[in-house]
Amino acid sequence: MATDYGMQTREHRMPAALRAPFEGRTWREFTYLMLSLPISVVLFSFAITLFSLGAGLVITFLGIPVLAAGLAMCRGFGAMERARAKALLRVEVAAPAPVRGRTRGLMPWVGAVLKSGASWRHLVYSLIHFPWAVFAFCVSLTLWAYAWAMFTYPLWQWVFPLYTGTGGIQLYGDTHHSVYLDNPFEITLTSLSGLLLVLATPWVIRGLASVDRLMVAGLLGPSRLDSRVTELESDRGVVVDTAAADLRRIERDLHDGAQARLVALAMDLGLAKEKLTADPEAAARMVDEAHGEVKIALQELRDLARGIHPAVLTDRGLDAALSAVASRCTVPVQVEVDLPARPAAAIEGIAYFTVSELLQNISKHARATRAGVDVWRVDDRIMLQVTDDGRGGADTSAGSGLAGLAERLDAVDGLLVVDSPPGGPTTIIAELPWRD
Known part of the structure; x- marks a missing residue:
């Protein structure tokens, strides 16, 4: 346990620039960028094909259902992309509001899909994510490969035999006039340059992944209006629950406080009325006690009214x-x-x-x-x-x-x-x- 703690402490104290190439976040984001290219090729091909087909067939009226089906499929792909972003980018994006009209027949459903802003945002994502995925894939893979190749060059440079009997990669030139990375200084310089690239590449990958986060959140999530409606519905529930709790509190305070005191007061006055002729002194004492109870009950009612809405606040x-x-x-x-x-x-x-x-x-x-x-x-x-x-x-x-x-x-x-x-x-x- 002591050894594990020491290792954790040293890792925690390691600068972020040195930890970045080995952190799980870097590898998850790199995996996301690598997967984005083949996935975006499928999404782009599917989206552009169905959109073109639907637009071309609009004149025959068949294009509208085709276009709606394509938009619905884009929403399905969007759900897959949100799940992928959640697993690899650790960003959780809520699903947009569902399409209304699913249970009212085909044409109402088609109209609802075509009028849904979320459906069109999913189509836009499928179209613009492809060029971005190509760029991010090429940049991240190239940097990653060159960085580790240069950093580990001293370990594998011997696989390139030269006519001089040494080993090294050829930079330029032909058989008779060539420049190779074969002497200790050049090998060391190449490895150090590779180390700098290894340390810098994770931050480039994180920057590229941040753009993907923005695209997923902005195009595949609910709109601001939908989010606001959801928030208002939640707030309305809170207000209703709060009002119900306040009503229960007022009822409890009345039942346990002033109401109980007034019931006891009525009983005491009834007893005092019965004793008024038989024992006037006892009746007078009971009336005096009842007078005190009335004052207490009035104070409790004032406190309760103050708790509901004090008059001094209004005035x-x-x-x-x-x-x-x-x-x-x-x-x-x-x-x-x-x-x-x-x-x-x-x-x-x-x-x-x-x-x-x-x-x-x-x-x-x-x-x-x-x-x-x-x-x-x-x-x-x-x-x-x-x-x-x-x-x-x-x-x-x-x-x-x-x-x-x-x-x-x-x-x-x-x-x-x-x-x-x-x-x-x-x-x-x-x-x-x-x-x-």
């Missing part, structure tokens, strides 16, 4: 509302709000509840002695920063309150950034869109 805005929240925190909180105007009510409410939840976390978990809240506007975004000098260690891992808060902000194109090293201090920045 006076974020500055006053956040100051009220800070006053209830267990540590001193300095609040600074610098906004030129009030944002939309929905954004203002999310900002309020974000800061409120973060301050609750400070009260419960941070063990801090002071905290701060800063709110300001940058261009079309509203920025919230909550800091404390507590023990730190906050994170947005799954299951934590911060994870749920991050999901709520993401549902409205917001962002939550947490910087909380162990031992503190903690800085949490929330970003929301500004909407008037």
Whole structure:
């Protein structure tokens, strides 16, 4: 185990330029570039043939189904290319939206394929990937072969016999006037040049593979509109789940808090009514206790209403509302709000509840002695920063309150950034869109 650890440490400390020729990434990308040429030949031939055939037969109406079939086959090849990129380039590209209309007959399906932007992007990929694959194949294979041939030249130069009795590869000339790489200096210089090429070739291969990554992601994946629709559908699900959770919380708070207290209050008043004539003093004590219960129930209802949407937020805005929240925190909180105007009510409410939840976390978990809240506007975004000098260690891992808060902000194109090293201090920045 000690030997393995030492080897791993030395390999880790080896400069990246020296590790690159032997890394798995280099060999995977080189394999990808080598496979791209034969695969692109098939894709190009297939795409250009079916496209030409379909375009030529359009006048007979047979060309439209042929063209649609060709586009559908290109989508199938695209799925294969995405799988190859995932295995060798370690890039995962989501599949584009499926073609609609598959179950409604042939012609609706043909129309859906022809109107699908993803289908045409797959065709474009099949056409333009071929010249690029030829270029990348020639450059990478040539560099790879020449680099290792020159680097290992001292090991195999003897296979070229000369009339002088030595061995070396012939650079130029004829039988009588030739120049050979046969003396120690030239052999050493060739090997050193080969070493430089061996070290440089992996980076050239990585550059070529990066272009392939861009082509696969840009042409074989979903469009920006499709991605945006998927994101909005996910955000809508988060909003619905959050609203349902809030309704369950409100129902639970009402049932376990104010409702239970009011039921007990009604029972106490009923008993007091029965004792009013028989034992007026006991009835008076029970009414007095009921009066206290009413006050507590009213306070609980006020707290619940504040949790739904505080009146001070509606009437006076974020500055006053956040100051009220800070006053209830267990540590001193300095609040600074610098906004030129009030944002939309929905954004203002999310900002309020974000800061409120973060301050609750400070009260419960941070063990801090002071905290701060800063709110300001940058261009079309509203920025919230909550800091404390507590023990730190906050994170947005799954299951934590911060994870749920991050999901709520993401549902409205917001962002939550947490910087909380162990031992503190903690800085949490929330970003929301500004909407008037």
